[in-house]
Structure formats: C-alpha cells, structure tokens
Amino acid sequence: MHKPALPQEGTDTFQNQIRIVLVETSHSGNIGAVARAMKNMGLGNLWLVNPGSFPDEASYARSSGASDVLDRAQVVASLDEALEDCVLVMGTSARGRKVPWPVIAPPEAAATAGVHAAKGSVALVFGRESSGLNNEELQRCHYHIHIPSNPDYSSLNLAMAVQVICYELRMHYLRGLEGGDANPNLKPMTMPGDEGWDVDLASVKDVEGFFSHLEQVLVDVSFHRRENPRQLMTRLRRLFQRAKLDQMEVNILRGILSSVQKAVGTKGSVTPASAKTGAPDKE
Template sequence: MLPRIRIVLVQTFHPGNIGAAARAMKTMGLAELVLVNPRAFPDDEATRLAAGAGDVVANARVVASLDEAVSDCVQVIGASARLRSLPLPHFSEPDAMADSALQNAQSAPVALVFGRERSGLTAEEIRCCTHQVSIPANPDYGILNLSQAVQILAYELHRAWRTRHQSSFIYQTPGEATPPTREQFSHFQRHLHDVMQKSGFLSQPHARTEEQLQALFTRAEPSRKELSMLRGLLSALHPDASSDRS
C-alpha cells in the first residue's frame, strides 16, 4: 500500500525543503515524490538536505499542474492549516486520514498534497482534492515547516501501515467500491456541467449552484460503479450533452 501513496509538493520555493521532505518520506517508507512547478529543481541544496534519501530526490517527477500530478489518483488529500469555503470531507486527526488513505491505496494511487511554504494551497488547488487534513497544533502558534508537516503525516501513514501489516486480517475492498480516479471524476463534472447548461438549469441567480453540487458529489465519495450510473442518468436526461465515458 505504501508504494501507492504519493507525496505532492506544490510550487516549493526553497529547494532545501524538497530534500528535507524526501528525507522525511524515506524514513517512513514512502518513495514517490511529485513536484508541481518548483522554483528551483534540480538543485544541490535539495540533494544535500535529503542526506541518505538522495534516491527519492533523484526520482522525483516534475509536472506543470496539480491536475497532472493527481489525475490517476482515487483519493487526493490536501494538507491545510485552515478550512476553505469548499466543504470537502475533512480529517481533523491525521490518524483518521492515514487509515482512509491506506484503505484506498489497496486498489489505486492516493496523493497527499502540500502547498507553498508561506501561503499553502489555493482555493482552486483545494478543488482538485477529495479531502482535507489538518495537523492539530498550538492555536497560538500552529506554524509548521513544510518538511515537518510531511514528516508528521508520513509517520501516521507508516503507523497505520504497521498496524495493518501486523494484523492477520487484511480487508479486501470489493471491486465495485473502488473510488474513481480524479480524471474520471473530472469527466463526470464536465458531463454534469453540460447537462445543467443545456437544460437551462444554470442561470445567473444560481451562480454558485454548480460549485455546490460538485462539492456535494465530492463529499458523497461515489464509487466508480456509482459514478458510471450517475453518468448514465445524465446521458438519459440529455443525450446531446457530453457523453465522453472515459
């Protein structure tokens, strides 16, 4: 399960934080690092601060957008110190996040996303996520360095993995309960948008209706089978709307 869990760093400013995050990952058995538009990479500082985790840095993948980094993932968890206006499912405790991530990682990739050192993730980037997670901290000073946040959440993942690994009972997720990838969910969102437009449902008084409906379906966490049924319903209601079944 751990090899299917991906750490994604968005627009990292200090290359040393990339190396420190890679070191935090390797100590907890994580190896897949994806960088979204880092300011400087490759960089000697990243390699130096990685210490013995130079292989994680060397194998890091650089992409142009968060969408590209997580399109094949069935769960995308955004690490955020504060809740955003988009009402995504929220893990207030990292151990609950770890249990959920490992459950989903049995069948497909899962991403844990960290934002910029100073400003974190934007509202648009949070929309690419299926969940949010926060790290409980001192309310008067809850500031964590990027690599510290990676270390804490990576530890929770490794702890949850150890618990499962030592158990004689391994739960197998039924095939029909497999979550959709973010790419499949994006196809559904576009299909829903087309049907709402063609039906005349979307109008100026309903400016936030589409965003709220998309948040509703995100919170519902439909399986691939359920998402396929929803798309079948949309096609039956409006056959001339988008019918891309990807």
C-alpha cells in the same frame, strides 16, 4: 557532492501507491528535507509540481542520504498532471473555509489512504511554504487534512507537515502487517518479561530474599528497629515492587547490601543472592 543514498526499505503496494505531492515549492532545500522525512517512514514516491528550483545541490544536501527519493521524483508542470491517475486526493489545510469541506485528522487520513491504496494511487498534497494551497487546488481534494497544532503558533514548515502525515501512514502500515499491534516495532518494552528485555523478571522468592536482606542491613546500621517498625518496610516494599526488579537488579542490590554490612563490620543473618548466582558486577 551529495551524500550517497542509504538502503531503501522494501516496498509494497501501500508504500508505492502513496504519492507525496509538493506544489510550487520555492526553496529546494525543503524538497530535500521532505525526501528525508518520507524515507524515514518508508515512503519514496515524490511528485513536484512546478518547483522553484530542482534538482540542485541544496536539495540533495538536505536529503541526508535520501537522494534516491530525489532521483526518482516526478517533476510536472501542473497539479492536474500529478493527480490525473489517482483514485483519492487529500490536501493539507487549516480550517476556516467559507464553504465547509470534509476535514480529517492525520490518523484518519492515513487509514483512509490505506483503504484506497489497494485500488490505486493516493495523493497527499502540500502547498507553498508561504501560502499553502489555494482555493482552487483545495477543491481538487476529496478531503482536507488538518494538523491540530498550537492555535497560537500553528504554522509548520513544509518538511514538518510532511513528517507528521508520513508518520501516521507508517503507523497505519505497521499495524496492517501480520500480527498487527503485536508487531515488534509497535510493542512496548518497559519491564522485565517484555520481548527484548535482557534479564528475566525476578521471582517472588528472589525479591523476598532481598527484602529480608534489606531489613537486616537497616537494622545493622541502626536505621530500622524491628520492635518499632512503623511503616518503613511496608513503604520500601511498595517502592521496590513497583519497580518490577529483574534478577540482575536483585543481585546488584544484594551485593550493595553485602558491601554495607562489610563496611560496618556486621555479617548479618542473610546470605546475599549474588553469592549463589555470581557477583553482581559480572554482567
């Protein structure tokens, strides 16, 4: 028994119009892996041209919950049938043809697909595992898509190649949604203050309190001498300011400093921020 289908993301014109076409795939497990790659990126329109074996248990097993993509897959006898109602065809290919053909990279292919998807179906064609697309099939394509892999080890398996292209399609789709690059799926979260961070960025007052506390503890443990400071506090200040501490992190650090003072038997002259805002371990 194959895994039941996981919920499908809501589709729209762009996602429905993008057609992934596999030509004469010999291993049915690869078809399942492609279905998984497609569904990962929100796509579900799969066409199979004369597959060696489909449907079968291997394809469903490799789909890992994307069985609905396989259930809806269109199986046709020729590439002509898969392309006849499309307005744009792009095929994956290595460079080096005797007759040069328009070649684009995956990001440009995704953008081009996006423009044409509003006008009709767009086919992205992938060839056989062993030999790719033949010259006649490549000549059916308006563009060839070249994935710039390592020239010393350039061969991608079928599902990997599909995943690369589907990822670029996904990124193009997300940027096209309302808000563009402000879309939560695209916005980075790297520091306090970014959307999604759990604690507010520490204020200048809080951080300065920490620096005063840190300096006092370093004096208490005889690591730092105020009469001969050199650059110690300057470099520590640069270190911690580069970290962009949030309020909880300041409280934790000051709690540690207070514990050091207690352990060495010094009270210090600075009251830790955690004494005002709650112990640092009470998150």
